[in-house]
Amino acid sequence: MSNIKPIATSEEMIGKPPECLVVSPKISMRESKRVKISWKNLRYTVRVQRSRKQMEELGETDKYYDKELLKPQNGFVQNGEAMFIMGSSGAGKTTLLNALCDRLTQNKHCKLEGEVLLNDTYPVTQRDFGKYGGYVTQDDILFPTLTVYEALVFAARLKINIKGDELKQKVEDTLGSLSLRHIKDRLIGNSDVKGLGPADKKKTSIAIELISNPSVLFLDEPTSGLDSFTANKIVELLKNQARLGTTIIATIHQPSSSTFGLFDRLLLLMDGNTIYQGDAQKAASYFETIGFFIPTFSNPADYFLKEFFIPYKKEQKDIQKLDILIEGYNTRISQDIKKEDEAIKFQDDDEQDIMNRNTKASPLVELGYLILRTAKNTYRNPSATNIRITQAIMMVVLITLCFWDLGTSERDINGKVGFIFFLCVSTIFNSMNVVLVLFISERPVFIREYSSKTYGVWSYYLSKSIVEVPFEVIAPLISCLLVYFTVGLTPDFDRFVIFCLVTVSGVLVSTSFGFFIGCLVRDPSVAAQVSLLMYLPFVFFGGFFVNLGDVFTFLRWIQYLSPIRYMMEAFLRNEFEDNSDYPNGDQIYEKYHYDLGTAPCILIVIVVGIALRMIALLTLKLSVTPIFKKS
Numbered sequence: 001m002s003n004i005k006p007i008a009t010s011e012e013m014i015g016k017p018p019e020c021l022v023v024s025p026k027i028s029m030r031e032s033k034r035v036k037i038s039w040k041n042l043r044y045t046v047r048v049q050r051s052r053k054q055m056e057e058l059g060e061t062d063k064y065y066d067k068e069l070l071k072p073q074n075g076f077v078q079n080g081e082a083m084f085i086m087g088s089s090g091a092g093k094t095t096l097l098n099a100l101c102d103r104l105t106q107n108k109h110c111k112l113e114g115e116v117l118l119n120d121t122y123p124v125t126q127r128d129f130g131k132y133g134g135y136v137t138q139d140d141i142l143f144p145t146l147t148v149y150e151a152l153v154f155a156a157r158l159k160i161n162i163k164g165d166e167l168k169q170k171v172e173d174t175l176g177s178l179s180l181r182h183i184k185d186r187l188i189g190n191s192d193v194k195g196l197g198p199a200d201k202k203k204t205s206i207a208i209e210l211i212s213n214p215s216v217l218f219l220d221e222p223t224s225g226l227d228s229f230t231a232n233k234i235v236e237l238l239k240n241q242a243r244l245g246t247t248i249i250a251t252i253h254q255p256s257s258s259t260f261g262l263f264d265r266l267l268l269l270m271d272g273n274t275i276y277q278g279d280a281q282k283a284a285s286y287f288e289t290i291g292f293f294i295p296t297f298s299n300p301a302d303y304f305l306k307e308f309f310i311p312y313k314k315e316q317k318d319i320q321k322l323d324i325l326i327e328g329y330n331t332r333i334s335q336d337i338k339k340e341d342e343a344i345k346f347q348d349d350d351e352q353d354i355m356n357r358n359t360k361a362s363p364l365v366e367l368g369y370l371i372l373r374t375a376k377n378t379y380r381n382p383s384a385t386n387i388r389i390t391q392a393i394m395m396v397v398l399i400t401l402c403f404w405d406l407g408t409s410e411r412d413i414n415g416k417v418g419f420i421f422f423l424c425v426s427t428i429f430n431s432m433n434v435v436l437v438l439f440i441s442e443r444p445v446f447i448r449e450y451s452s453k454t455y456g457v458w459s460y461y462l463s464k465s466i467v468e469v470p471f472e473v474i475a476p477l478i479s480c481l482l483v484y485f486t487v488g489l490t491p492d493f494d495r496f497v498i499f500c501l502v503t504v505s506g507v508l509v510s511t512s513f514g515f516f517i518g519c520l521v522r523d524p525s526v527a528a529q530v531s532l533l534m535y536l537p538f539v540f541f542g543g544f545f546v547n548l549g550d551v552f553t554f555l556r557w558i559q560y561l562s563p564i565r566y567m568m569e570a571f572l573r574n575e576f577e578d579n580s581d582y583p584n585g586d587q588i589y590e591k592y593h594y595d596l597g598t599a600p601c602i603l604i605v606i607v608v609g610i611a612l613r614m615i616a617l618l619t620l621k622l623s624v625t626p627i628f629k630k631s
C-alpha cells in the first residue's frame, strides 16, 4: 500500500501561493509521472595523486590513493517532495547530486558503487535520463540570441513533439508558472548581447527543463548568485512544482534563514557522509539531542555550514566531531529512513509510464528548428558575420592595392604567384578560424541540449554545415569576381570558372578543418593552439616557402597533407598551363615540383573536405558518447 500523499494542488498543500508561482495543474499533473528516487550503499571513489609535499606531511609512501568522495550511504526522496542537499564547500553536494542522476565520470580510476532506483525498480541511467528527468546546471547554459518565448518553443517542440495550439498553450502555461510572461519577448542575452538578469535567466533554465514535464528535476545550486528574496522565490517555486508531481533534488550552498525556513526535506553532508536526512525544520532539534546547540536567533544553515566543516588537514577534534555525527545519524536516523523508504511503494507505474517522454520530434523537424535558430542568431548577433564581411573586404582591398593589373613580364609573373599564395593562405586561415570560434562557443549549449535529448548529433551537425553554405559558396564567389580581373589574370571564362572552383573547394576544406578541431577540442584556447599547429605545416609545406624538391625525401610526404599545396598547384596550372600569354608557363609551376595536375588537385581538396566533415561528425558523436557509457 502506498503511503504517499495524493498529488494535491498547491493551495491544498501550502495555502494559496502568489499568482506568479501557480503551475498549471492541468498540464503538469497530466504528464508528470510519480517517481520516488532511492539510493542504497552509494559510494564514489576517485584515484588521486599526492604531491611530494603531501606525502612528506602525511608520512605516506604511496603516491596514489583512493579518495572517497561519497561514503557509503542510503536515502530517498519521494514524489511530492523537494529535497535540498546542503553542506560546506567540498562536502560532496555536487558529487551526490550527480551520482543520483548518473552523471559522474566512471572509469578504472573513478568508481561509483551502489544503486540508484526509480520507484525501487528501475535503475537511473544517463542513457534514459532525458526521458524522465531534467537537470539544471549551476551556470545558465542558454542560447543567448533567442527570446525566452522562443527558447521554450524550441524545447517543447523538440523534446515532447507538440505543435500548434497545444504548443502555444504549454509555453504560455510554463511562462505563467515561472512568472516569465512579462519578459517573454526579451532576448536571453550574454556578455555580448544585452538580455536577462541572473534571476530571470535561472527561471528560464528551469522553465526549459520543466516544459517537458520531467518526473524528477535535479538542480545544482539554483540560488547561487541570487539575492535572498529571489532565492526564496526560486525555492518556493521548486516546492510548488514538487507538490504538483515533480520530484525535486537540489544542492544549495548558503541559504538565508528565510530560505532555509522554506525547506521541507534536507540532506546534510559532511566530508562525503550524510549526517542528517529528513524534515529540515526538525534538524536543529535533532542536532541538539547529540550535543550541537544552535544559538538563538541565528540562521541554522549558517551554523551547519560553519560547525560541520572539515578542513583539508583534519585535526583530532574534527575527527571526533565527525564520529559523533556519524554515530548519531546511524543510531537515530538511518533506520527510520530505511523504514520510511520501504513503506513507500509505487505499484501503478510500469517502466513505459515512467519513461514518459517517449515522443520526440522527427530529425527533419529538429533540423528545421536548428537552422532557424542559427539564422536568427546570425541576424540578431551579426558580429561574427560582420567579421567575415570585413575580412573579405580587407582581403579584396589589399589584393587590389598590392597586385593591381599585373601583366606577363617576369616581375608581374612573380607578383601573380605571390598573389596566388596569399589567396591560398588567407582563404584557409580565415575560414578555418571563423568556423572554429563559432562552433566552440556553442558547444556547452549543444552538450546540455544533447544530454537532455532535445536533438541528435546528426541534426545538429547537419544544421551547422547547411548554414555555412552561403559563406562557403556565395561570399568566395563574389570575392573571386572582384579579384580575378583587378589582378589581371587571363580573361578567359573557363579559367575563371576553375579559379572559382579552386577557391570554393579551398573554403570547403578549411571550414572542414575548423569543424574537425571544434569537434575534437572543447577548450577555445586549446583549439586556437591546435589550429595554429595544423596551419603552420600547411603553409610551410605548401611549396612556396620551401622547395619541395630540396626537402629530405622522408619529409616530402608531408606536402600531401597540405591543402595549400593542392590549391597552389591548381591555381598556378590554371593560369600558366597551355597559355599563349606565357610561352614558358609550365616552368613556373614545375619549379615548385607540382606534378599532379589541376583536376586531381581540385578533386583531392573536395574529397578531403567531405571526408573531414564526416570524421568531424564521428568525433562529435564520440565526444558525447562517454557521457552515456560506463566502463
Ligand SMILES: Nc1ncnc2c1ncn2[C@@H]1O[C@H](COP(=O)(O)OP(=O)(O)OP(=O)(O)O)[C@@H](O)[C@H]1O
Pocket (backbone or CB within 6 Å): 046, 048, 067, 069, 087, 088, 089, 090, 091, 092, 093, 094, 095, 096, 253
Ligand atoms: N574528480 C575529482 N578528483 C578528486 N577530487 C575531487 C574530484 N571531484 C571532486 N573532488 C573533490 O571532492 C570534494 C567534493 O566535491 P563537490 O564538488 O561534490 O563538493 P561541493 O560540496 O559541491 O562543494 P562546492 O560547494 O564548493 O561546490 C571536494 O573536495 C572536491 O575537491
